[in-house]
Amino acid sequence: MEKISFNVDAYTARLIGRENVSKLNGAIIELVKNTYDADATICVLYYEKTTNSLYIADNGCGMTKDVIIKHWMTIGRSTKKDRFISKSGRIQTGAKGIGRFALDRISDTCEMFTVSVEGKLIWKVDWEDFSKSDNITDVTADLYEPTVSIDGFLDEVINYEVKNIILNNLKNTGTIFKLTSLRDSWNDNVIKKIKDDLITLIPYEMKSEFQVYFFDEQNSSEDADVLDVENAFSYDYKIKFNVLKDGKTYIEIHRNEFDFGDRFDEIITQAEFTSEDEQYFKGKYICIETNFAHMLPKRGEQFKNTIGEFSGVLYFEKVTSSKTDAEKYFYKLSNNRNNKRDIFGGIKIYRDSFRVRPYGEPKTSDYDWLLLAGRKNKSPAAPSHQTGAWRVNTDQIIGSIFISRMNITLPDQSNREGIVETKEFVLLKEFLINVIQEFEKDRQYVFRKLDARYDKIMEAARIQAEINKKAEEAKAAREDKKFLDDSSELNQKSESAKSFIDPEEAKTVLDHKDTVIKNLEDENRLLRTLATTGIVTNTYVHEIKDITHKLSRKIVMAKEALELDRNLQDGLKYVNEANVMRDSLNSWFKVTIGSVTRDKRTMKKTDLIFLISQTVKSWEETLKNVSIVLEFQGSEIQLKCFPYDIESIFSNLIANSVSSFESCFSDNKSIKIVVSDLEQEIIIKYSDSGRGLSRAYKDNPRKILEPMESDRRNEMGETIGTGMGMWIINRTVADYNGSIDLSDNMKYTSGFYATIKLIKK
Incomplete structure (x- = not known):
């Protein structure tokens, strides 16, 4: 039995490198990373337009002959796979052993001058040999000891500042790549993009540890310092x-x-x-x-x-x-x-x-x-x-x-x-x-x-009240001319008011402002109520779809029984079942669409016992296996309010409770609501037997009052739910100068608790 070896086509090896370093910017970055891995403190890039060449130099550790032969020349092998911490303690970035193909991506030919503790070496390769050879082992590179110094290797460099900065920093060890016959057209846009990428290549906090320069034929070292970002941005x-x-x-x-x-x-x-x-x-x-x-x-x-x-x-x-x-x-x-x-x-x-x-x-x-x-x-x-x-x-x-x-x-x-x-x-x-x-x-x-502090210092309310007072004084003065003639004191008041501002005109402006504000507030209330409708509908859209689907099926079945089978008994049975579905669907409409009817969008003295009872009843008709206990402490509880505001509060609370019950394994799914009438305020105590707030909110329950706060997650662990329900409640309560106390949620491991105060107007 003959043992045969695998081989790799030379061009295939080249394609592997191209696949991983496909863009010019990526190739430049790979080479700069290599200089960092070599413990360099400085990396110099120099593009020379006249000769269409690129130099990349660093003052890192350089490469020995053994490293070049065993690692640099072996594709896929890297000294960083097992020992990825450099001598200076840096965690090295490369490990795949293909970053050297970045050189191939940039140019046709490459010449490397490297200085290590063992001496100087020059390595040369023509990347087109990978296209000409059949097998990877047929491709060769030249390796020899140089007869020139670093200064001699840089003899053709036009920009003398480049020479100086390299010679001053590569005194002991380092590496210089000279890339000729560049594959890309290095226009101003390409150069700018490379510079911009280099600016953010490393965090600016590292400037003292690693500097990168990008020279052209003209610029100075100060202009070439791409990481010179002092005062690039300030911060608040x-x-x-x-x-x-x-x-x-x-x-x-x-x-x-x-x-x-x-x-x-x-x-x-x-x-x-x-x-x-x-x-x-x-x-x-x-x-x-x-x-x-x-x-x-x-x-x-x-x-x-x-x-x-x-x-x-x-x-x-x-x-x-x-x-x-x-x-x-x-x-x-x-x-x-x-x-x-x-x-x-x-x-x-x-x-x-x-x-x-x-x-x-x-x-x-x-x-x-x-x-x-x-x-x-x-x-x-x-x-x-x-x-x-x-x-x-x-x-x-x-x-x-x-x-x-x-x-x-x-x-x-x-x-x-x-x-x-x-x-x-x-x-x-x-x-x-x-x-x-x-x-x-x-x-x-x-x-x-x-x-x-600003509102308190400005005292806007005091100023507005003073204007209103002066307006009334001026109006009274004009209506009673006799009194105006006899009373020098009132005349002085009138003159004082006129010298300040025309009070009646000011009051007209202020009244208009109040009207605009009131209209906006009413609009916001309606939008919050509509948002509540959307939240409830979205939360239970599957149930609504299921009812709609069943209703449609029962109607079709009744039609077929009556028209095709002539079966009156079955037809009536399906009609009755469809009627049950219709009632169920109507109950959802009461909870959602019914909350925005015109009669509920008017501020008026409202019987809360009747309003809340009707709201809870609508939910009870809709929900299954959920018990709602409603208790009123007082024979008559009234509040001047927009009825849909109160419905919105309860709909959001109940919707949250039902969502909590879905992830609660207990059969006890109950809600308790106690409404009390005090002299100056209405107190609503709400609680349920659900799983309670998650740990995300236990230490700070009021966080749930912020918009988009939700601890509901799907099976993938992704946050679901709008997170707007409690925010809507909080905004609504604030409109009635009220407050929400959620502190009881910190005491109990399960269940949700809220005490809501609404101030009587």
Whole structure:
């Protein structure tokens, strides 16, 4: 029996390299990564248009003859597979042994001058030999000791600054590649794109550890320094985080947006900031010590960190601001803000200090890979909004996420264009969103404090009341001319009012303003009610579809029994069953469509006992196996309200309870509602026997009042539900100057509890 060996066609080996390094920019990046892996502190790229050549030089460890023969010349073999930590302690980025084909991607021919501790060597290859030869073993390269120095190897270089920077840094060890007969047309656009890619190739925080230069025939070393990004962008907030292998998580938030100047103590006192806030405004970081599971609360108590160690830094900078807001919120003004979002914008991922594309790539769909824009669109509230949740937009945040080859659950795709979409990558995205949310909460907290201070200082209500008073005085003065002639005091009041402003005109403007505001408030109420209708319909759309389908079938069966079979008994049976289906469908319509009828859209004194009883009855007719206990403490409970507001509160509460029952294995599916009438307020105590709030909300139940907060998940672990029901309730209660107390949810392991107060008008 003859043993035969496998072989590889030379051109096939070349195609493997081309498949992995298909683009010019990718080839450049691969070679720069190799210089970093060689422990270089400097990498120089020099494009010479006159000779159509590219030089790549570094002051790394160089290559010995043994390394060149055993590793560099063996495709697929890399010194970094087993020993991936360099002598200086760097985690090396390459391991596949095909990065050298990046040289083939760039040019036809390549000449390498390398200096190691063992001496100097020159290696030369013509990549076209791979196309001419049959087998990989037929392709050869030249390897010999040079007769010239580094200075001599660079003798033809036109730009003397390139020579100087290489000679000054490659005194002991290093490598220089000279690539000739370049395959691409290196026009201005290509060069600009390469420079932009190199700027973000490594995080700017590494500038002191690794510098990259890109020269042409004319520029100086100062112009060629692609990582010189001092003051490239300033920031209003800085958020750093670090996750350890055991899950311990540390977050630091730095407020850099506000400057109270000489009025520091005054503003702190007026806005009622805490003593801790005072230190945070002076530069101290807000430190949060938690763990990975708590940062992913919707995943469950026992959730473990399967990603490994990783860290990151995020910078927030608002895009624009008005003069009024700058004065109101004491923005720290900066004159050196350079908008370079086309380069630095987006959140980028770095593996072992090198960029993982395409995350954060400008002008691509991967720029917003965390989907921050969609998140913002769903919650467009301003930072000062008292009940809405402010969300940062994608063009306001810049960041770097640092992972390593040690994060084996976040593997690179084979084409080096991103990370494989593992479950850990989904966790990483969810974790980052929750880190961003910590910053959002802090910024909104500050804005709300400053906004409340502003309103208190401005005393708008007092000014409006004074105008109204003067308007009444002027009107009374004109209607009673006799009294006006006899009373010098009133005449003085009238003159005073006229000198201030025409009071009647001012009152007309204010009344119009109040009318516009009232119309907008009514419109918002209606929209919230319609949103509730949509939430309920969406939540139970399967049940509604099922009823509709059964109703259609029964009608068809009745028709066939009466027309085809002449069977009156069966026909009547199917008609009666269809009638039951119709009643069931009508009950859903009462719960949804019935809530927006015109008679419920008028502010009026309403019998809450009747209204709430009818709402609960409609739900009872719709639900199966759910018990609703309704209790009124008082023989007559009335409130001046929009009836559909009250229905909206109860429909959202009951819909949430029913959703909770779906994941609760207990047969006890009950809801209890107690409505009490006090002298100045209506108290509604609501509770159910469902599974209760998840751990994500147990420590801070009021978080569920923010928009898009939902702990409902499908079988894939993805968040479902609109997360708007409790926000609608909170906004509605706020319209009645009321409040919601959710503190009882912190006491019990199961069940949901809410105490709602509505102030009588």
